[in-house]
Amino acid sequence: MSFSQGLSGLNAASKALDVVGNNIANSQTSGFKGGSIAFSDMFSGSTGLGVQVAGVKQNFANGGVNFTGRNLDIALQDRGFFRMESEAGGVFYGRNGQFDLDVNGNIINQTNGLFLTGYQATGTPPTIEPGAPVGKIRIPTDDMPPEAASKGSLNGNLKADDKNIITNPFNHDDPATYNYSSQIEATDSLGNKHTIKLYFVQTAEGEWKAYARDETAPDPAGYSELELKFDSSGNIDMPDANINVKGLSLNGSEPLDLNLDLSGITKYSGDSSIKLKEIDGQAPGKYQNFVIGDNGEVVATYSNGKRQTVAQIVLADFPNSGGLSPQGSNLWAESPGSGQPFLGLSGSGSFGSLKGSSLEGSNVDMGQEMVNMIIYQRNYQSNSQTIKTQSELLQTLVNLR
Template structure:
């Protein structure tokens, strides 16, 4: 019987060394999770055991150290969750390896060519629509189309000590028809043509002003105006304080047609000053690059200074990650023992946090593995000794015969 016991010990120790060897071999594999072997004794209806067997090889899903990535699409996870991957046949896999790049069609893939999945941004401007389906994320290379300006803001201070304008006929070329130097504002039409809008202020009476706007790029038929009333504390009482912007069509684009919000204007006994004006809209732009935010959002930047949401990576977690089936290539697949996946965005529910431009290192502890290797080697030698001893006993019996 000792032969079978010793042999089972040799097999078990050999498999244990295989696990240790695999851990050490993958100590530099991104997202690798260390394995550990579990043993169970064998009985066959007697008080003397039949040996040992390997009952399971378990994996530890503790976090690896998060380090700097080398690519713009590198990602790392801390906490619960896996990247959700999909092959060309539609089969779903799960991984902690965050090394991704873009393929020839713009899809985000891993080193094995499997698609990274998440929510694709749609609409203008692109957003993640409620109830969006999870699928492969694609990064388009196309030009960002222009957006026409449809609103803007302008605020600052008008000097209360300014003289009242006596020339009540406004003329941009006649400085006696307004009180302040023009404020220039940039706006864009439907084709992305840039327009310069000048805003003028004329004091018409104490605490009363008139604001004028004129499209200097496509002047059209004149100017727009609105009256502004201030109280004795210099606070604007006009509500709503809107100055319309209107011009002519320019180089095929639609004419500008939007309002500037002047709500923040004040009138104080200080110099004329305007804060930086803002308007919506922008010219068309070419993609300069893309990054992954810490919430899993893929953001593209363009030559027109704008950024645009392209998609958002999702994570999946399981009730029992240890029940996942290892498929190689740093991937696992769902099993009845793992339970069904819970999928969501970074930081939601019990999902961990996804970090852009980071990579999760292997969680292998090399010092521990070296100690385990020594222990299993001694175990192997000890089992070999039981077989040798049993052989010597049999030889003694043969000699007695």
């Protein structure tokens, strides 16, 4: 019996050293989760029969985050796993955030070629619809089509202490008929750029009027105009502060029809300065690149300066992540012990957060592993010594005469 006890100790210590060796070997593997071994004793009645390995559990604590600058590296911190699919439809989960693109623009796991999954934006312009199905994430490289501007807004200030009161009829060609002018650009349905000129005239002390004109394709009907009313605090005081700008068709486009909101303009002392706050519409754009944000959004960038969300990475978690079935290559699969997965987005609910252009390192503590290796080595030596002692005792008994 003593031989079997010592032998069980040798086997247990050997397996423990295997776990330590595996941890050390993967100390530089991105997203690797170190393992720890658990032992239990064996009994027959009241007699101990030795030790056995109860199991090897993985530690899902965070690894350190390292910035790489590569747009297909993604670090995951705290709870959650990347959800990936094989070509055959098998579902796997992992923490290694090293990804690549295949020839079709799908984001794939660098090690296994598994497809990263999430919500794909659809429609024009592309949007992620609530309840969209989870599937492969693909980076579309199509050009961005033009879109006509229909609304925008301005902000800034008109000089309250301007002494120049203008009573002559407005004429955009005569600077003496307006106090201040500004201009913005807007696109039509073909992506042509239209220069919109805005003129501001002080018609009486503290009273202003705005004029707008499409300088690129002017409407023969004339100017758009709007009387501006301010309160005693210098803010716009009118229910509708929109001025409508109309332009003619340019190169076969739809005629421009643009509403500009002037409610952000103030009347304070100081210089006049009016500028564009925001405007919709866009010129056509060539696909340039993409970035993955910390919220898991995949955002494409275009030559026209626009950015567009094309996909959203989904994360998976389990009631008991310790029950996942290891598949090798830093992958796990669902098992009865893990429970069924539930899905969510970065930073929502109990899910952890993503960090783009970064990688999560291994969570192996090399110092602790070296200490464990010494302990298990001593344990191995001690068990071998019990076998040696039992052997010597047996030899003594055999030699008795």
